[in-house]
Amino acid sequence: MDIKLFNSELKVMEVLWREGELPAKRVADILAEEIGWNQNTTYTVIKKCIAKNAVSRHEPKFVCRPEITREEVQRAETDELIDKMYGGSADKLVAALLGSRRLSENEISELKRLVEELK
Helix, strand or coil, X not given: CCCCCCHHHHHHHHHHHHHCCEEHHHHHHHHHHHHXXXXXXXXXXXXXXXXXXXXXXXXXXXXXXXXXXXXXHHHHHHHXXXXXXXXXXXXXXXXXXXXXXXXXXXXXXXXXXXXXXHC
């Protein structure tokens, strides 16, 4: 999947991932309450998501349905970060993450488990 969502578009997606398909009016109400957007801003961002095939529109009532998953977006964003900042080297990303803060025993155990699954 090759999709780039901007922060504003991710705000719309977060609502849809959390709530499921909703009328655009309800998405606008939620974002007005959560971050202070007006309805026009929300509708503009929804239309951008539709143009990127991240959201589909269904009638009646302009119902919005997410067409990509959070996991797909996370994977695409992670791949872009690895390519852009670490020359495509996932091990350099992991080393940078591990060097930036101390891990708990649970986090270390989880990382070991994940590495074992990859073998």
